Each structure stands twice: as structure tokens, then as C-alpha cells.
Amino acid sequence: DVKVTQSSRYLVKRTGEKVFLECVQDMDHENMFWYRQDPGLGLRLIYFSYDVKMKEKGDIPEGYSVSREKKERFSLILESASTNQTSMYLCASSHDFYEQYFGPGTRLTVT
Amino acid sequence: DQQVKQNSPSLSVQEGRISILNCDYTNSMFDYFLWYKKYPAEGPTFLISISSIKDKNEDGRFTVFLNKSAKHLSLHIVPSQPGDSAVYFCAASARNGNEKLTFGTGTRLTIIP
Numbered sequence: 001d002v003k004v005t006q007s008s009r010y011l012v013k014r015t016g017e018k019v020f021l022e023c024v025q026d027m028d029h030e031n032m033f034w035y036r037q038d039p040g041l042g043l044r045l046i047y048f049s050y051d052v053k054m055k056e057k058g059d060i061p062e063g064y065s066v067s068r069e070k071k072e073r074f075s076l077i078l079e080s081a082s083t084n085q086t087s088m089y090l091c092a093s094s095h096d097f098y099e100q101y102f103g104p105g106t107r108l109t110v111t
Numbered sequence: 112d113q114q115v116k117q118n119s120p121s122l123s124v125q126e127g128r129i130s131i132l133n134c135d136y137t138n139s140m141f142d143y144f145l146w147y148k149k150y151p152a153e154g155p156t157f158l159i160s161i162s163s164i165k166d167k168n169e170d171g172r173f174t175v176f177l178n179k180s181a182k183h184l185s186l187h188i189v190p191s192q193p194g195d196s197a198v199y200f201c202a203a204s205a206r207n208g209n210e211k212l213t214f215g216t217g218t219r220l221t222i223i224p
Binding site: 004009033035040041042043044045048058059090092098099100101102103104105 | 115117120143145147152153154155156157160200202204211212213214215216217
């Protein structure tokens with residue numbers, strides 16, 4: 001079974017802090033994704049990566065950056081957290097771009 | 112600009128009856144569609160998919176129908192079971208584009224015992 005793990009289930013940070021969200025997958029997938037899920041807005045793609053050190057902007061990249069130094073690990077970085085980044089963050093991986101496997105999510109609260 | 116829309120935020124169905132979840136899309140370049148199911152405090156899990164060359168795909172109790180002319184797809188669950196209570200997201204992809212998934216806003220399905 002594919003396993004995607006995320007470093008934290010719940011996280012509380014203060015406005016202006018730098019935040020790192022880590023994601024690790026164990027199926028040697030080429031593609032990895034970061035989404036945020038908000039009520040009434042569904043899942044929105046922040047960034048994705050199709051190879052080590054490669055990254056592509058999704059639909060809402062503003063305020064975020066990513067890092068992929070190893071194939072199995074994809075990090076989402078909030079350089080200076082703001083209250084409008086309070087959300088559920090979901091990481092996913094896939095062999096192709098279609099059937100994505102998701103981690104359990106990190107609920108981030110920025111106060 | 113919501114390219115994939117699920118107009119019903121919630122749906123309640125009696126156990127044993129058919130559940131029908133609907134999804135509409137606007138981008139005519141979309142040619143592959145998926146349904147995901149999400150329980151609280153878990154990530155979404157893939158349920159079923161359909162390519163635009165088909166109009167129906169079945170997997171056990173789950174059937175997805177695609178009407179390309181109407182840009183509409185639906186997920187039928189029959190018979191509905193209490194474990195089907197979850198949020199369902201439809202997603203679409205354009206294989207000739209950058210192939211990322213565009214998700215709908217989700218429908219919360221509640222199965223009433």
C-alpha cells in the first residue's frame with residue numbers, strides 16, 4: 001500500500017513565523033503535490049513537483065514556497081505565516097498525474 | 112473561476128437506497144475525471160475514474176456516468192451503506208495540458224440508517 005505521511009497532524013503558529021510542512025512518500029512516486037482544503041472551496045493546488053529539484057506553481061502559490069531535495073520528500077514552506085493561511089494542508093503523490101495518494105493532512109492554525 | 116462545480120454541498124440518503132452525486136465542469140479540454148472520498152481527519156482516497164472515451168465505468172457498488180455534451184458527470188452508489196458517509200470530491204484533468212487535477216468543492220453524503 002502507498003503511504004504518504006505528513007510531519008504533523010495539528011500545528012499552531014503565530015503570524016510572521018516561518019512554517020515548514022513536511023511530506024514523505026514510500027512508493028518511489030515521481031510526482032508530489034501540496035493542496036489546501038477550505039470549506040466551500042474544495043482542494044486547491046499550491047505547488048507540485050514532477051522530479052527532484054523541479055517545482056511548478058499550482059493555482060494559489062502566493063505566500064508559499066516548496067523544496068524537493070530527495071525524491072521521497074516534498075516540503076511546503078510558509079515564509080511568513082498569515083492568518084489567511086489557516087487551513088488544512090494535504091500532501092499527495094502519484095506515479096502519473098491522475099490517481100493521487102493523499103496523506104492525512106496537517107491542520108494549521110495561524111494566530 | 113470554478114472550473115469544476117459540485118452544486119450540492121450536502122446530501123442525505125436512506126441506507127439501502129441509491130445515492131447520486133453530481134458534478135459539472137466548464138473546461139472542454141478536460142478528458143479524464145475522478146472521484147475521491149474523504150473521511151474526517153483523513154486524506155482523500157481515490158474511488159473511481161472515467162476517461163472521456165467512455166460514458167460509464169462501474170466498480171462494485173460505484174458507477175460513474177459521463178455526459179460530455181452536457182459537461183456533467185455523476186457518481187451512483189447503490190445500495191448506500193453507512194460507511195459511505197463522507198465528503199466526495201470530483202476532479203478533472205486535461206491530458207493535453209499540464210495534467211494537474213482540478214477539484215470540485217465537495218458534497219457531504221450522509222447515509223441514514
